[in-house]
Amino acid sequence: MTKLMQWLFGASLLGGLWALVSFDLLDLNLPHTYREVAWPMPLYLLVSFGCFSLATVGYRVATFNDCDAAAKELQEQIREAREDLRRRGLKM
Amino acid sequence: MASRKTTQPKRDTEDKYSILLPTYNERENLPLIVWLLVKYLGESGFNYEIIVIDDGSPDGTLEVAEQLQKIYGGDKILLRPREKKLGLGTAYIHGMKHATGNFIIIMDADLSHHPKFIPEFIQKQKEGNYDVVSGTRYRGDGGVYGWDLRRKLISRGANFLTQVLLRPGASDLTGSFRLYKKSALESLVERCVSKGYVFQMEMIVRARQLNFTIGEVPISFVDRVYGESKLGGNEIVSFAKGLLMLFATT
CATH class of the missing domain: 1.20.5 (Single alpha-helices involved in coiled-coils or other helix-helix interfaces)
Structure with missing residues (x-):
């Protein structure tokens, strides 16, 4: 895996997690404060x-x-x- | 073999170090660097040879090299000139073809790299049986002389960026004062395609790719005593291009 791929992989992993929490994609009914911190x-x-x-x-x-x-x-x-x-x- | 060992009990008689000196217009510096090499390597009792690869210097570097060969002997000073200025990578290939040592040391002939560090390189190599030992300006007692703030800032900034992007496992990527196992250098040179600063960087990055072990020795880099040293916009642009190329392909 090239360094570029490693970076893209890492960035998309973090980005996915961030979107998950910020927009509550899985409808987990996360507390509002979580979303405010993550955003x-x-x-x-x-x-x-x-x-x-x-x-x-x-x-x-x-x-x-x-x-x-x-x-x-x-x-x-x-x-x-x-x-x-x-x-x-x-x-x- | 046993009898040879008993005559020189302290030294590994098999180890020989070939120093490659690519030169272009170094008639002032070549005698001085050779004198220093003979002083430090001769005193330490290492088995060595100096291979001068002159790329058709118009200033008569080759003529001075011939005089040095007469003074120090054809077994110590080997001349392997080329017709005209060609790349650094091909200079190493050219020099290696004629090298009889099992270790190759590459350094600049402009006195920015001091031969006094070579015994330390050799010591370091033996300590960890490293494939590559690289001189570093960025660690321990290492440093530079003759650099202004701007030059230091660019150097440190570029080095930091490179460390972040490539995580190369060595602190000095653009330096060119290194010791290689001959077999390691052979496989590295045939893989490296870059020019200039990037060439040295690519050598270390590829070394890590091939799982070669890298040792480091702090060195002081005394910027060109004679002649002009340049670090302009062109160098920075080609460095950035090279860095991105390595980032995307390795």
């Missing part, structure tokens, strides 16, 4: 997921390591390498 649920989920995504990406950008030490080490090694290679007869 705006997709929007709530979407907004929460959006917030979660923004927070996650923001946190990860803020904590993205800057490898200054690695860059400095590389610069030193480049100098060392140039010297050594010249000694071995490399014409750059």
Whole structure:
């Protein structure tokens, strides 16, 4: 099953459940409060997921390591390498 | 075999690592990356070879590579040039044909990937007998140097989106610093059709499809010391296309 199919499957399952409760498709005479809670649920989920995504990406950008030490080490090694290679007869 | 083992008791004499270096206009960087590879792999006593695949660079990369071969020997530096610039996937296929190692290491020749991590890759591979070991900028001590906020934001955003849509089981999908079992890389390369960033992503996604095991090692990515690094609208669009393609087909 492709990822697209997995998503469609999941979405239709949740959507079906949501419609079932929101519109009382099976005539279960669910309490009115159930329907009131279920009705705006997709929007709530979407907004929460959006917030979660923004927070996650923001946190990860803020904590993205800057490898200054690695860059400095590389610069030193480049100098060392140039010297050594010249000694071995490399014409750059 | 037994006698060989007794002469080198500490090392697995069967393991050999072939490093593939696809190059295009890297005459400045190639000697430096080779020097670093020899330093870190030679010191650790690993059995290795460096395969330079130059795609007809007009700047004379191949001529520098020939000099390096004279310095370090034809058993350590192998030159497998091609006439003109062709895709990265075909460079790997081309390089692998001539590789004598049972492990293949792929990395960029522009010094953004540091050879000091290779012994860690090898260690990691042995720990879990992984089919693939991938360097990751996004975990542990991993990171980047030389990226501004915009670049970091795009990178993290794209990575998050990919993780959500594809759940690939690896944290760094677009990096290209990896170690593969040769047999694993062979079966992956023949399945992968994408180009650019998406190619590396497809390799990991297909690896998961084939139930290959993936280990990860945090790496520091030092953005191109020489030359320009670009991340424009074109790259972003082709990345998005590739992501959707993988989303719909894998």
